[in-house]
Amino acid sequence: MNEARIPDRHYLNADFSVWSWFFTTDHKRIAILYLISITLFFFVGGAAAVLFRLELMTPPGDLVISETYNKLFTMHGVIMVWFFLIPSIPAVMGNFLLPMMVGARDVAFPRLNLLSWYVFMVGGVFTITVMVTGGVDTGWTFYTPYSSTYANTHVMTTAVGIFIVGFSSILTGINFIVTTHTMRAPGLTWFRLPLFVWAQYATSLVMVLATPVLAITLALIAVERGLGVGIFDPALGGDPVLFQHLFWFYSHPAVYIMLLPAMGVVSELITSFSRKRIFGYSFIAFSSVAIAIFGFLVWGHHMFVSGQSMYAGMVFSFMSMLVAIPSAIKVFNWTATLYKGSISWDTPMMYALGFIGLFTLGGLTGVFLATLAVDVHVHDTYFVVAHFHYIMVGGAVMGYMGGLHFWWPKMTGRMYPEGWGRFAAIIIFVGFNLTFFPQFVLGYLGMPRRYHVYPEEFQVLNVMSSAGASILGVGYLIPLGYMIWSLRYGKVAGPNCWGAKGLEWQTPSPPPTHNFEQTPVVTEEAYDYSIPEASPG
Amino acid sequence: MEPQFRLFPEQASVEAQRVDVLYLFQLGVGVFFTALICLVIFYFAIKYRRGAKVDRSNPPKKNIPLEVVWTVIPLALTMVMFGWGARLFFDSQRPPLGADEIYVVGKQWMWKVQHPEGKSEINELHIPVGRPVKLKLISEDVIHSFYVPEFRVKTDVLPGRYSTIWLNPTKTGRFHLFCAEYCGTDHSKMIGHVYVMEPAEYSKWLAGTIDQPPHVAGELLFERFRCNTCHRDTPDARCPSLRGLFGRQVALADGSNVIADEKYLRESIVNPNSKIVQGYKPLMPTYQGQLNEQGILQIIAYIQSLEQTQEPPAPAATEDRQPPTETND
Numbered sequence: 001m002n003e004a005r006i007p008d009r010h011y012l013n014a015d016f017s018v019w020s021w022f023f024t025t026d027h028k029r030i031a032i033l034y035l036i037s038i039t040l041f042f043f044v045g046g047a048a049a050v051l052f053r054l055e056l057m058t059p060p061g062d063l064v065i066s067e068t069y070n071k072l073f074t075m076h077g078v079i080m081v082w083f084f085l086i087p088s089i090p091a092v093m094g095n096f097l098l099p100m101m102v103g104a105r106d107v108a109f110p111r112l113n114l115l116s117w118y119v120f121m122v123g124g125v126f127t128i129t130v131m132v133t134g135g136v137d138t139g140w141t142f143y144t145p146y147s148s149t150y151a152n153t154h155v156m157t158t159a160v161g162i163f164i165v166g167f168s169s170i171l172t173g174i175n176f177i178v179t180t181h182t183m184r185a186p187g188l189t190w191f192r193l194p195l196f197v198w199a200q201y202a203t204s205l206v207m208v209l210a211t212p213v214l215a216i217t218l219a220l221i222a223v224e225r226g227l228g229v230g231i232f233d234p235a236l237g238g239d240p241v242l243f244q245h246l247f248w249f250y251s252h253p254a255v256y257i258m259l260l261p262a263m264g265v266v267s268e269l270i271t272s273f274s275r276k277r278i279f280g281y282s283f284i285a286f287s288s289v290a291i292a293i294f295g296f297l298v299w300g301h302h303m304f305v306s307g308q309s310m311y312a313g314m315v316f317s318f319m320s321m322l323v324a325i326p327s328a329i330k331v332f333n334w335t336a337t338l339y340k341g342s343i344s345w346d347t348p349m350m351y352a353l354g355f356i357g358l359f360t361l362g363g364l365t366g367v368f369l370a371t372l373a374v375d376v377h378v379h380d381t382y383f384v385v386a387h388f389h390y391i392m393v394g395g396a397v398m399g400y401m402g403g404l405h406f407w408w409p410k411m412t413g414r415m416y417p418e419g420w421g422r423f424a425a426i427i428i429f430v431g432f433n434l435t436f437f438p439q440f441v442l443g444y445l446g447m448p449r450r451y452h453v454y455p456e457e458f459q460v461l462n463v464m465s466s467a468g469a470s471i472l473g474v475g476y477l478i479p480l481g482y483m484i485w486s487l488r489y490g491k492v493a494g495p496n497c498w499g500a501k502g503l504e505w506q507t508p509s510p511p512p513t514h515n516f517e518q519t520p521v522v523t524e525e526a527y528d529y530s531i532p533e534a535s536p537g
Numbered sequence: 538m539e540p541q542f543r544l545f546p547e548q549a550s551v552e553a554q555r556v557d558v559l560y561l562f563q564l565g566v567g568v569f570f571t572a573l574i575c576l577v578i579f580y581f582a583i584k585y586r587r588g589a590k591v592d593r594s595n596p597p598k599k600n601i602p603l604e605v606v607w608t609v610i611p612l613a614l615t616m617v618m619f620g621w622g623a624r625l626f627f628d629s630q631r632p633p634l635g636a637d638e639i640y641v642v643g644k645q646w647m648w649k650v651q652h653p654e655g656k657s658e659i660n661e662l663h664i665p666v667g668r669p670v671k672l673k674l675i676s677e678d679v680i681h682s683f684y685v686p687e688f689r690v691k692t693d694v695l696p697g698r699y700s701t702i703w704l705n706p707t708k709t710g711r712f713h714l715f716c717a718e719y720c721g722t723d724h725s726k727m728i729g730h731v732y733v734m735e736p737a738e739y740s741k742w743l744a745g746t747i748d749q750p751p752h753v754a755g756e757l758l759f760e761r762f763r764c765n766t767c768h769r770d771t772p773d774a775r776c777p778s779l780r781g782l783f784g785r786q787v788a789l790a791d792g793s794n795v796i797a798d799e800k801y802l803r804e805s806i807v808n809p810n811s812k813i814v815q816g817y818k819p820l821m822p823t824y825q826g827q828l829n830e831q832g833i834l835q836i837i838a839y840i841q842s843l844e845q846t847q848e849p850p851a852p853a854a855t856e857d858r859q860p861p862t863e864t865n866d
Contacts, residue, residue: 061725066722066723066724066725066726067722070719070721070722070724137721137722138719139719141719143679143680143718143719144680145678145679145680145696146679146680146719146720146721149679150645150678150679150721151721233696234695234696234697234698235696235697235825237808240680240695240696240697241695274585275587276596277596277598279597279598279599279600280599280600280604281598281599282599283599283604304626305682305691305692305693306693306695307692307693307695307698307700310626310627310630313626314623314626314627317619317622317623318619318623321615321616321618321619322615324611324615325608325611325612325615328607328608328611329604329607329608331574332607333604335574335577335578335581336597336600336603338577338578338581338582338585339581339585339596339597340585340591340592340593340594340595340596340597341581341585341593341596342585342586342587342593343581343582343585343586343587344586344587345582345586353578353582356574356578357571357574357575357578360570360571360574360575361567361571364563364566364567364570364571365567367563367567367615367618368560368563368567370615370618370619371559371563371618371619371621371622372622372623372625372626373552373555373556373559373621373622373623373624373625373626373629373689374556374559374560374563374622375622376556376626376629376689376690376691377556377560377686377689377690377691379691379717380682380684380691380717380718380719381686381717441544444545444546444560445543445544445545445546445686446546446684446686446687446713446715448684448715448716448717448725449717449719450719450724450725451724451725452724452725453725453726454725455713455728457541457542457543460542
């Protein structure tokens with residue numbers, strides 16, 4: 001494999017004109033467009049975090065004023081949730097891989113796919129322009145009646161931006177659902193699908209079903225703010241808690257939009273780097289579906305102290321406990337997959353194993369939060385902040401980074417530098433834990449979230465967290481550097497540099513525009529590593 | 538208390554002790570499982586590293602009994618946590634009998650506290666140790682959240698709706714009072730302190746007041762807004778008498794019944810035509826915008842203080858309502 005060559009013709013050099021990129025309907029090119037866009041957004045959202053972590057080094061508000069601080073954490077939340085995490089794995093890796101994994105030449109609706117990117121960009125550029133030039137200070141949660149009546153910042157325009165971007169999620173979701181149903185290669189039955197496809201499928205269902213509720217909620221805010229119709233503001237006869245029900249009915253499932261795809265990626269990585277069939281395929285597949293379904297029934301656990309009835313609190317606590325079970329099943333099955341495997345510690349595997357550890361911690365602290373009496377204390381404190389960062393960064397972003405390294409050779413035809421890759425993975429793991437672990441302690445001590453100014457006794461832990469954030473920031477810049485470097489100088493990868501199973505590894509790297517010369521015929525189940533191959537070059 | 542570095546918060550209430558036991562149990566379970574997963578991963582990842590000469594024959598594909606075991610164990614543990622947490626939550630929502638009732642109004646960005654004896658304070662709350670205290674809270678504007686970490690209690694404070702919380706302090710001292718729900722620019726400055734005092738000291742502190750007790754202030758408001766022109770005790774009054782009303786069952790024009798609690802009284806002041814008492818006409822204008830939340834609470838306190846002259850009030854106290862005969866002085 002040492003004499004691996006980049007194929008003469010592939011999707012990247014099929015046409016060099018700018019036009020060919022902006023009007024492409026090739027799912028792989030659209031994935032690249034998404035990759036560039038969300039990387040930009042990620043660093044904008046990250047810059048906001050850098051600023052407020054700097055501010056939080058000291059107890060008084062001395063770097064920025066409160067208004068700016070509030071705008072910064074809002075910007076961080078809005079960008080990271082809607083413009084990075086939600087599109088991250090589905091829109092980049094899902095777009096690039098899903099058609100190849102099912103043995104198709106493209107998604108079911110290629111032009112709709114391109115449209116989803118345009119919708120995403122219109123929403124994204126609009127929202128970010130509004131937030132950078134004017135700002136909005138409601139937090140990404142937009143709680144009423146603050147957002148609908150009291151805030152003097154750009155709530156309406158931000159809401160419009162998020163409203164728009166929701167349609168891009170819906171379009172992508174529909175595309176993936178239809179592709180999975182109708183475009184699987186001959187012989188590729190549902191239970192032969194890679195688990196990444198199962199996870200994308202479950203995610204797409206959530207996207208299509210939950211996102212409209214967000215759109216409705218934002219529209220109702222606009223109606224109240226713009227027309228003065230009383231929906232959420234009690235002074236106008238509305239109910240502020242209604243907003244929270246609607247918002248979390250979308251936003252709790254949205255957590256699974258971010259997390260499920262990462263779980264899919266991890267299933268791919270664990271099998272590839274332990275050269276082994278996944279342990280308990282159907283348990284992992286159905287647990288994705290179970291999470292997607294249960295995810296719709298737990299929204300009230302964000303509202304235990306909001307004034308909802310005590311009995312509603314009990315029902316939501318109970319349901320939230322149940323959603324922990326499929327997550328636990330996944331973790332145990334991944335761990336069992338390692339048994340009798342042939343395990344290599346390449347960068348993607350380091351991210352995958354890191355994911356399992358961090359997700360376990362994030363999931364277990366989620367059980368703390370689902371426990372009524374404990375949540376009363378830690379609700380709206382840094383404990384919650386730490387918990388959801390363990391899920392969204394320790395989980396979703398680790399999965400994304402692992403997947404990006406794993407499929408980078410497929411996307412570009414070249415390897416990233418392995419030494420640097422491992423180094424950055426360790427830096428990110430250490431920086432992440434130093435940033436967010438102290439926040440669990442802070443939260444149980446009682447430091448509320450979204451505090452610009454805080455009592456002095458919390459300083460030591462805040463300084464630790466800020467120090468960790470700076471390490472984490474460097475950790476994210478290193479891959480940005482070496483990934484770009486590798487585009488030109490990276491070692492040529494060859495079609496299957498990891499010796500992995502899966503249809504995407506049966507085409508050249510980078511793949512031709514139409515993916516496969518001939519439609520593949522599938523005769524075996526996923527991850528059939530029964531005959532271990534020799535280590536690739 | 539001097540600001541000092543700590544890893545675990547002070548325990549200063551009955552709830553704090555109970556919640557911490559549950560938390561430590563969860564922490565134990567959490568540490569155990571995290572350690573277990575990490576150890577197993579490292580063990581496998583090293584033992585079965587590529588190139589190592591180990592037995593890899595007959596790798597298992599699935600194992601149903603194992604799946605059942607690792608489904609049932611987490612399920613059982615989470616159910617224990619659910620039941621335990623729900624039980625504590627349930628208890629914390631029950632009113633201890635005979636608690637003092639203090640009014641708290643949250644507004645951007647301060648806490649206004651009104652004691653029944655008359656003392657009022659801002660961003661501070663003085664309470665006695667060893668005796669349960671009931672707080673009735675409402676917001677003047679957006680949603681706030683009343684949070685005392687050392688007590689492990691928190692409740693959102695909503696506009697247009699009363700929230701209730703009980704404090705059971707076990708320790709004297711000064712504790713944090715935070716607003717925990719983001720409420721705008723100076724959210725992080727909407728903080729204060731709870732001072733828990735020895736009962737004798739507390740009585741001395743209360744006696745040092747020259748402020749008006751809320752029901753007296755309420756009576757003045759009642760007269761100032763001329764409520765008494767209609768709400769009189771005479772048989773020809775245009776509006777129902779308010780004497781002995783609080784906590785009583787009221788028959789409405791639409792045939793239904795309602796308990797005259799603070800929620801009903803507040804609604805009848807802000808939105809009088811939503812519930813009409815049987816035998817009366819919808820005559821009353823709204824006082825929304827004319828009375829602030831503090832004023833409404835004072836009028837409710839005044840109505841609460843109007844004792845029934847002869848016949849005893851009808852229904853027994855239900856749920857979280859106090860016995861109707863209690864007054865504040």
